[in-house]
Amino acid sequence: MDFAWTDEQLAFRARVQDFLKTHLPADWEHIAHGPASKEQSAFAKTFCGALAKEGLLVPHWPEAWGGCDADPWIAFILAEEMWIAGEPRGGQYMNVNWIGPTLMLFGSEQQQQQYIPPMARGETLWCQGFSEPESGSDLASLRTRADKDGDSYKINGQKIWTSYAGDADTCFCLARTGTGKNGISIFLIPMDTPGITVRDIPSIIGEGDIHEVFFDDVVVPESARLGEEGQAWEIVGKALSLERVGIPRFALASDTLRKAVDILKQADRLSSGAMEQAAKAHAACEAAKLYSYSIIDQRARGKIPGPEASVGRFATVNCERQVAEFVVEHVPEAISGEHPMLLAHHQRGIVAGVASGAAEIQLNLIATQYLELPREPR
Numbered sequence: 605m606d607f608a609w610t611d612e613q614l615a616f617r618a619r620v621q622d623f624l625k626t627h628l629p630a631d632w633e634h635i636a637h638g639p640a641s642k643e644q645s646a647f648a649k650t651f652c653g654a655l656a657k658e659g660l661l662v663p664h665w666p667e668a669w670g671g672c673d674a675d676p677w678i679a680f681i682l683a684e685e686m687w688i689a690g691e692p693r694g695g696q697y698m699n700v701n702w703i704g705p706t707l708m709l710f711g712s713e714q715q716q717q718q719y720i721p722p723m724a725r726g727e728t729l730w731c732q733g734f735s736e737p738e739s740g741s742d743l744a745s746l747r748t749r750a751d752k753d754g755d756s757y758k759i760n761g762q763k764i765w766t767s768y769a770g771d772a773d774t775c776f777c778l779a780r781t782g783t784g785k786n787g788i789s790i791f792l793i794p795m796d797t798p799g800i801t802v803r804d805i806p807s808i809i810g811e812g813d814i815h816e817v818f819f820d821d822v823v824v825p826e827s828a829r830l831g832e833e834g835q836a837w838e839i840v841g842k843a844l845s846l847e848r849v850g851i852p853r854f855a856l857a858s859d860t861l862r863k864a865v866d867i868l869k870q871a872d873r874l875s876s877g878a879m880e881q882a883a884k885a886h887a888a889c890e891a892a893k894l895y896s897y898s899i900i901d902q903r904a905r906g907k908i909p910g911p912e913a914s915v916g917r918f919a920t921v922n923c924e925r926q927v928a929e930f931v932v933e934h935v936p937e938a939i940s941g942e943h944p945m946l947l948a949h950h951q952r953g954i955v956a957g958v959a960s961g962a963a964e965i966q967l968n969l970i971a972t973q974y975l976e977l978p979r980e981p982r
């Protein structure tokens with residue numbers, strides 16, 4: 605792999621940095637924490653609209669959908685700069701990374717025309733209705749039902765931990781239309797459909813971030829189903845593989861560590877123990893970056909990343925956790941809000957390895973698919 609950036613990539617990064625300088629408000633640091641707060645979601649709409657006008661929201665999308673067919677490195681450089689800045693796109697990063705591209709692959713003409721252009725303009729917020737009270741890692745056990753009734757479906761059940769649900773326009777929702785893994789279908793459900801109730805879950809990662817979503821006799825037309833009945837497993841596998849390599853959380857972790865070390869240096873509080881811990885956390889951030897880059901390199905060469913994508917994901921969780929622990933131990937005043945950007949990382953770091961799927965599941969995949977270790981006989 606050649607690690608040097610091309611002139612075009614350097615110029616693109618500088619363009620994104622300039623955009624951030626001119627479009628983030630002076631009080632951005634105070635908006636940035638609470639990864640899905642109402643304030644941040646509201647700001648994201650204005651910010652993403654401006655990004656779209658500048659051609660910086662979906663540059664990697666096909667021209668036909670408002671992009672410019674940029675290669676995966678351009679999308680990753682964009683995402684790195686967004687994450688270093690505290691991800692001002694809010695929940696819209698999901699549209700850009702995987703919801704839009706998934707609709708391009710599997711959506712009907714009507715679904716594509718209805719949903720993709722507003723995403724490309726930065727106008728809509730989606731939520732991901734996968735997890736349920738008894739189904740997180742074991743998603744195949746989900747129980748929300750979609751019962752066919754003529755040319756519509758009646759949906760009943762409950763989702764939990766749904767980020768952005770309080771402000772989302774549409775839910776990318778999984779529901780059961782049959783039995784087993786192949787009995788799950790996807791529905792694109794406007795959140796103002798009668799029968800949907802959203803309840804905030806109070807949490808230490810910030811108010812308004814995670815929710816319970818209840819579906820009571822929610823009626824949607826057949827045209828709200830994405831793909832065929834029972835095709836969810838295939839579509840979600842594809843969608844999540846797009847998401848997994850799309851989130852450079854290590855970039856925020858690395859920048860947070862640098863800020864924390866600067867604070868300690870300026871206050872003459874950087875002990876040798878802290879220095880050693882910072883060096884280990886820095887090495888973890890670099891490892892996560894290199895794994896992520898090797899995956900992007902494969903994608904740029906037209907290859908489909910294999911099980912090493914799980915290694916990249918686990919390395920990212922590991923570095924976020926190490927940086928979060930460093931900050932708690934050495935700059936504890938950050939957690940009470942004295943350094944808002946450090947708090948923003950902390951809120952993400954403490955749920956790393958849970959929020960977008962349990963880290964232990966990645967370890968299982970690494971053991972079986974990457975290291976090819978045998979399963980313990982039962």
Ligand SMILES: Cc1cc2nc3c(=O)[nH]c(=O)nc-3n(C[C@H](O)[C@H](O)[C@H](O)COP(=O)(O)OP(=O)(O)OC[C@H]3O[C@@H](n4cnc5c(N)ncnc54)[C@H](O)[C@@H]3O)c2cc1C
Pocket residue numbers: 731732733734735737738739740741742764765766767768809814955958959960961962963964965968
């Ligand atoms: C901040 C936050 C935001 C979230 N946002 C969303 C969202 O927008 N949409 C959504 O659908 N979900 C969301 N989630 C839910 C998240 O995807 C789940 O929490 C996650 O998949 C884990 O599922 P669970 O909570 O049911 O835990 P479980 O799956 O019950 O896991 C509990 C523990 O058991 C371990 N475990 C489970 N199975 C295995 C196994 N096979 N081998 C080894 N260990 C195992 C896990 O690692 C974990 O430590 C969010 C969660 C958080 C914390």
